[in-house]
Amino acid sequence: MLSAFNKHNTLMSEAQDGNGFDRHLLGLYLIAKEEGRPTPELFSDPLYSRSGGGGNFVLSSSLVGYTSVMGAVAPMVHYGYGFFYRIRDDRIVISITAWKSCHETDAASLFNAFSSSMHEMLHLATKSQL
Template identity: 45%
Template sequence: MVPAYLGYFIFAQSQRIGSMRKDQVPDRHVPEPEELVFTIDDEIRDAIIHTEETFIKQASDLELICPSFTDYGKKFIRSFQLHPDSYMQTALQLAYFRLHGKPCPAFESATLRQYYHGRTDFVRACNMEVVNWCKAMVDKTVPDEEKKDLLMAALKKHIQLMQEAKNMLGCDRHLFGLQVLAQDAGIHVPSIFRDVAYIKSGGGGDYVLNTSLLGYTQGPPGARAPRVHQGYSIFYKIQPDRLTYTVSSWKSCKETSAEKMSASIQQSLRDMRQLVMTS
């Protein structure tokens, strides 16, 4: 959340100050910067060069876009007494399902700030309720009333999972901690961590969809690279009249496209609006 609040502060300050000429900038008596000279050996110098080369290589492979969906925002979603974050998460699931023809393991961060030194846990946003709804949405024989009922069930399930994660009832951080303890102690890593089902479901952090709500404030959302080569990373902000988000994917992966995923997200949001307005 620190980058989110930092971005919001910069945006709010720029809105407050507006455009200023150089002679209008207040004198804050900031001291001149001083160069810090680091003493490094050849090993560190080689590591820095290697890190720079790796960064440039990965950065050039990253496709990153930051569009806005301006048809509606939090105000419209709330008018139907729906939770905006759960609404956006179901839209992301439908967007991926339509684009790739299958569901995928999805991660959303849940804050544990109600606990002392609390950080985050995982919400497994892909579940049977949302998959059933996605299947219905691409099936033209399913009536709108049934699609709406399935959507409400998916939204309810997401809220339940989020509350459980916020109340320390998630499983991912706990399992990750046990895995690290086993590795540090030289203990044979339990078979669950090598199980195909565990890995394909996102175990160990290998989620195809890496997502995070960065609040309901103005300003651009943050971004990061996908967790896996065939995945996406989607960070978003939900504002009163719009939804602003970033989508990233790897250019070297022929299966994914940030642009196509974004278009699928916006189509899903439009279809959901029509669905919730169904009497």
């Protein structure tokens, strides 16, 4: 669990410093468009889209801050989820969205699975005295 925390913190720090891979890809795409150049082949590769490129993320998640402000958005794809959260001193507040018209998704089930996972992590952290 500590290894996962450390990896998450490293990736979060890199993204905050502008070193997230998606920012570089977006920059490449925008420069090509702005300069009238052909779109790089990467952006037409089916795997780019399937991996979430071009706004196709099945799970769109974001920390909306450590304030009292909360928001939510619709999923990026019909068969996806929007998962926004904020961290308070005494709780984590989450907002999960999914399209009711999609039979592959269920926001209530995702909420229950997330809540269960958080309780398991609390139990592990308490038992191991992290």
